[in-house]
Amino acid sequence: MIPQLVTAHYRRRDGRWRRLYIPVVPVVLALSPLLLLAVLGGLVACLATRISPGGALRGAGQLLWALPGTRIEIEQGPTAVLVSVR
Template identity: 80%
Template sequence: MIPQLVTVGYRRRDGRRLRLYVPVLPILLVLSPLLLIAVLGGLVACLATRVSPLGALRGTGHLLWALPGTRIEVEQGRTAVLVSVR
């Protein structure tokens, strides 16, 4: 399943927390023109390095399918960042 929601939590040095909910589909629709340019650039890069474009596309699909349930936590001193993909 493609990720639906990305939650970004941020704890500031003073202890206050900030949480942002980012829906993936609307962001993807807004950035779709850039996505098209990125896909064309990836195709050119695959052809230049003699990598199979279908294999690269399949690997990208596997990566996106594996993202739901991923949690990334980074803590530095009293500042912490949590990224959760649902």
């Protein structure tokens, strides 16, 4: 299942948490021209390094399929970030 929502939490300087909800589908639609350029760049890179473009595409698809349920937590000093993919 492709991720539908990314939730990002970050701690403000005053110690309170801020939560951002980022819907994946509208962001992908808005960035689709750049996504097309990224795919073409990836294809050229695959051909330049003699990697199978089909295998690279399959690997990227498996990575996207595995994203739901992922939690990334980073904390360093007063800064803290939590990203959750649903």
